[in-house]
């Protein structure tokens with residue numbers, strides 16, 4: 001069992017907080033099978049709102065996948081309350097946004113995509129359904145009369161002991 005943190009780094013323009021929208025948020029990931037080393041070509045998503053009961057104990061899995069090469073069943077769970085937001089103070093640094101409990105697989109790639117919420121600075125607008133599919137996002141906040149944006153998104157995975 002390995003815990004892997006997804007960390008992101010981004011440049012925020014007049015945005016004080018960037019966060020996943022809630023339990024329905026879909027974390028799009030690619031995986032590497034820990035048994036045979038097979039790397040999935042397809043993107044899969046993991047969401048707290050979609051779970052299946054674990055075969056062992058009363059835990060739940062947020063992702064279950066059978067490796068197509070070695071046929072081993074691998075599972076993953078998003079650790080409860082591990083979800084964080086990225087704020088102005090975090091700029092220029094990597095910050096953990098979610099922690100995944102991985103059994104048999106590890107994430108190898110992440111795609112930000114849709115379902116983000118961005119809050120403008122100085123009591124500005126809260127933008128719902130921010131789309132980061134293009135790797136950046138830009139809009140205009142009438143409340144603060146300034147452009148808002150999220151740029152230069154990078155990610156990395158960190159194993160947690």
Ligand SMILES: [Zn+2]
Nearest residue numbers: 033036067070
């Ligand atoms: Zn495998």
